Amino acid sequence: MRFFNRKKTEVITPEIQAHNEALQNENDDLLDQIEALKLDVSELKSENQHLTERLSRSxxxxxxxxxxxxxxxxxxxxxxxxxxxxxxxxxxxxxxxxxxxxxxxxxxxxx
Structure with missing residues (x-):
């Protein structure tokens, strides 16, 4: 069974590795920004709901x-x-x- 005994033919150069790390860091930053925006949106939704309730009870x-x-x-x-x-x-x-x-x-x- 040669399927499990395959050898890795692609060589990762330091240039490719640096590029991959830069892309990974950028991806992490974008994910952090998305999470922060999700939190902001949820806070704004809850505040909007609270103000709507106060107005309706006004x-x-x-x-x-x-x-x-x-x-x-x-x-x-x-x-x-x-x-x-x-x-x-x-x-x-x-x-x-x-x-x-x-x-x-x-x-x-x-x-």
Whole structure:
């Protein structure tokens, strides 16, 4: 069986060995940089998730969302009353009562 008794025919010169070592060092440096970037990305992802959670729990955002919803309800009510042909003198009072009701609901949620 000559398959296992093969002799190494390629001779490694010092020039090739130095080139191989330089490439290996460069490869190691690049791998270290990749690992550092992976750590940075994971830290930034966790910080982004933390800030997103804080923003979603923020009372300011909740209040803004509820106020926007209240204004949307007022606008829809105005459009509906206009379509039904409600006289403008009654429409103002109805919308004012609705606005006060929405305002009181928003104030009640804060407490």
């Amino acid at each position: 009372k300011y955002q909740q209040k803004l969302t509820k106020t926007g919803g209240g204004l949307a309800v007022l606008f829809i009510s105005y459009m509906l009353l206009s379509l039904l042909g409600e006289p403008s003198r009654y429409m103002i009072w109805l919308l004012l009562i609705e606005a006060v009701f929405i305002f009181m609901m928003l104030r009640g949620d804060e407490k």
